[in-house]
Amino acid sequence: MLEIRHKRIVKTRKEQTCYACEDSIEKGSHVIYVTAKQDDKHHNVHLHLECNKEMSKRKIAMTKGCLHNVKQMPTVAPMLDSDLPF
Numbered sequence: 030m031l032e033i034r035h036k037r038i039v040k041t042r043k044e045q046t047c048y049a050c051e052d053s054i055e056k057g058s059h060v061i062y063v064t065a066k067q068d069d070k071h072h073n074v075h076l077h078l079e080c081n082k083e084m085s086k087r088k089i090a091m092t093k094g095c096l097h098n099v100k101q102m103p104t105v106a107p108m109l110d111s112d113l114p115f
């Protein structure tokens with residue numbers, strides 16, 4: 030898990046990948062730029078504004094791809110329901 034040091038809003042100058050959902054971030058869009066530390070190594074990652082909000086709303090610890098699975102949940106749940114034997 031990353032230890033977050035700073036967060037700020039930046040405008041991307043090139044295409045980036047969102048650390049939380051692993052989708053691409055278009056160049057020129059506003060994102061959260063996170064300065065973090067893990068095992069005494071510095072990491073700088075980008076997050077979609079929505080992903081940053083989603084993580085604080087759901088109190089998810091920031092790990093690589095942590096919202097990748099979360100985003101799948103709404104589409105998976107109805108399928109499980111229809112698989113019920115009654």
Ligand SMILES: [Zn+2]
Pocket residue numbers: 047048049050051052076077080
């Ligand atoms: Zn994202």
